[in-house]
Amino acid sequence: MSLKILNKEEKREIEKKLKEQFGIKKINGLVLMRGKERLFLFSGNLNEDKIKKIEEKVNVERVGIYFAKVVEDKLKLSLDGTQLFKSQITKNILEVNEEQMKEWMSGSDLFIKTGKKDFLVIKYKEDFLGCGKVSENKIRNFVPKNRRIKK
Amino acid sequence: MESKKKLELKPFFVERMKKILGKDFDFYLRSINEPIKNYIRCNTLKITPEELKLKLENKGWKIFQPFNNFPEIMLIKNKLAPGELGSSLEHVLGYYYVQDVASMMPVLALDPKPNEFVLDIASSPGSKTTQIAAKMQNKGTIIANDISLGRIKILASNLERCGVSNTIILRKDGGLLCDFFIENGSKFDKILFDAPCSGEGTLKSSDKTARIWNINTVKKMSKIQKRILRKAIRILKKDGVLVYSTCTHSPEENEEVINFVLNEFKNEIVLEEIKIPLRCRPGILNWENSFYSEEIIKTCRIYPQDNDSEGFFIAKIKKLK
Numbered sequence: 001m002s003l004k005i006l007n008k009e010e011k012r013e014i015e016k017k018l019k020e021q022f023g024i025k026k027i028n029g030l031v032l033m034r035g036k037e038r039l040f041l042f043s044g045n046l047n048e049d050k051i052k053k054i055e056e057k058v059n060v061e062r063v064g065i066y067f068a069k070v071v072e073d074k075l076k077l078s079l080d081g082t083q084l085f086k087s088q089i090t091k092n093i094l095e096v097n098e099e100q101m102k103e104w105m106s107g108s109d110l111f112i113k114t115g116k117k118d119f120l121v122i123k124y125k126e127d128f129l130g131c132g133k134v135s136e137n138k139i140r141n142f143v144p145k146n147r148r149i150k151k
Numbered sequence: 152m153e154s155k156k157k158l159e160l161k162p163f164f165v166e167r168m169k170k171i172l173g174k175d176f177d178f179y180l181r182s183i184n185e186p187i188k189n190y191i192r193c194n195t196l197k198i199t200p201e202e203l204k205l206k207l208e209n210k211g212w213k214i215f216q217p218f219n220n221f222p223e224i225m226l227i228k229n230k231l232a233p234g235e236l237g238s239s240l241e242h243v244l245g246y247y248y249v250q251d252v253a254s255m256m257p258v259l260a261l262d263p264k265p266n267e268f269v270l271d272i273a274s275s276p277g278s279k280t281t282q283i284a285a286k287m288q289n290k291g292t293i294i295a296n297d298i299s300l301g302r303i304k305i306l307a308s309n310l311e312r313c314g315v316s317n318t319i320i321l322r323k324d325g326g327l328l329c330d331f332f333i334e335n336g337s338k339f340d341k342i343l344f345d346a347p348c349s350g351e352g353t354l355k356s357s358d359k360t361a362r363i364w365n366i367n368t369v370k371k372m373s374k375i376q377k378r379i380l381r382k383a384i385r386i387l388k389k390d391g392v393l394v395y396s397t398c399t400h401s402p403e404e405n406e407e408v409i410n411f412v413l414n415e416f417k418n419e420i421v422l423e424e425i426k427i428p429l430r431c432r433p434g435i436l437n438w439e440n441s442f443y444s445e446e447i448i449k450t451c452r453i454y455p456q457d458n459d460s461e462g463f464f465i466a467k468i469k470k471l472k
Contacts, residue, residue: 029316044292044317045266051319057331061300062307062320080245080311083197105240127244146308147243 003055003063005048006031014039017075018068022121023090032063037071040064041084071133074118079130079147082121086128094120094132094139104129106151110139155186158354158361168351171400171435175456182456187356189227189236190460191247192255192278195285196314198246200225206241217252218428223285224255245312250278251356253453253460256427257345257396258282260451260467265290267340270332272325272383275302277309279345284315293318294339296328329382338388346376348397348404352462355455373403377411384416387470392423395466400452402438405464409434409450410443412468422449423467430457434466 018024029043042064067081101124122129132139200222213228274295434450453463
């Protein structure tokens with residue numbers, strides 16, 4: 001697994017983007033990058049050296065939880081990313097009604113004009129349902145297939 | 152009550168279970184032929200039991216929390232449509248895990264705490280790993296291991312759904328992984344070895360074991376379990392706790408394995424009493440001309456007829472030095 005543990009500066013850069021886009025101020029834990037775009041959060045207390053020592057001898061399949069993807073210099077929070085940071089998300093939230101929630105969680109795009117751009121966090125009542133990509137008149141759905149509900 | 156097709160059991164399996172259970176065999180047989188109850192475990196990393204109960208009751212589900220000290224354990228009392236339990240919004244958002252009540256007991260026996268260093272040797276599909284993470288409140292580190300890449304994908308998906316962020320997933324044979332930690336000098340506060348086994352305890356939820364049961368599998372599994380367990384004990388800290396569990400009834404995979412390590416680690420390990428909210432029967436002390444240590448009475452046999460659950464075996468080992 002090509003896994004890179006981000007240094008303080010790189011982590012700060014991610015935090016800066018999260019703050020700009022969603023109002024998220026702080027990431028508690030190590031941030032790791034897999035490939036060039038997938039970001040993981042590890043809240044465990046094993047330090048970088050110990051993780052690297054394990055990696056030398058054993059197949060490390062995953063460290064922490066996938067929470068965001070870098071897309072054209074912006075961050076797209078995963079479904080679980082929006083839940084992990086739900087207490088900190090203050091910006092770019094789209095609250096949906098029950099009918100829209102069912103559409104969204106079944107994997108459909110939402111045909112709503114928001115006047116916003118980039119990524120929006122979808123919220124139904126107190127539940128955070130991931131991120132959508134805004135285009136002129138719709139919000140593109142990214143709910144993974146294994147997390148969808150039937151309409 | 153829902154109907155269930157009567158299990159066709161192998162004669163030798165029946166003969167062995169009659170030897171283990173004696174006069175209770177008929178109750179056992181009746182129980183495994185009844186459908187499994189719909190238990191779920193509230194994922195306290197994402198939601199409180201009170202909040203989840205309210206959400207599910209608003210959907211019309213009847214929720215019963217059978218244990219005051221463990222409000223996260225919930226029984227769905229009304230009839231659900233096939234697949235409904237795994238396809239609800241609350242499930243896909245990771246607010247609960249579908250898990251039989253007996254399968255929740257090994258982690259209750261292990262009692263992991265925040266900030267501990269915990270190893271889960273055979274962790275897929277992740278029911279117990281997610282339960283450990285919830286008990287640890289995502290603080291401290293869990294090493295979750297499995298040998299199969301296919302099963303690791305399911306594990307990773309379940310950890311993600313449940314919001315588990317303190318876990319490192321490794322892929323290695325359990326025994327070789329222990330060898331690595333022995334060489335590397337790492338020691339754990341807690342270890343769960345929910346061992347691969349012949350699966351005799353799962354008959355209530357699946358007829359697979361009834362079809363494929365074979366005494367050779369029992370013997371083969373026993374060897375694998377002993378090989379891994381004796382190594383796992385070596386990477387436990389002083390005063391550390393290891394829980395060994397199986398979902399099977401065969402003494403070769405349970406008491407015999409524990410007896411084996413008690414002999415190998417004389418004066419280094421002891422068995423601890425297990426405090427869980429299900430009815431436990433003590434481990435058996437002799438089987439087919441083998442006599443086991445008296446200490447084995449502290450191990451726990453969970454039977455379907457006692458708890459209306461799957462069958463399990465649990466032993467709690469404490470390292471003295």
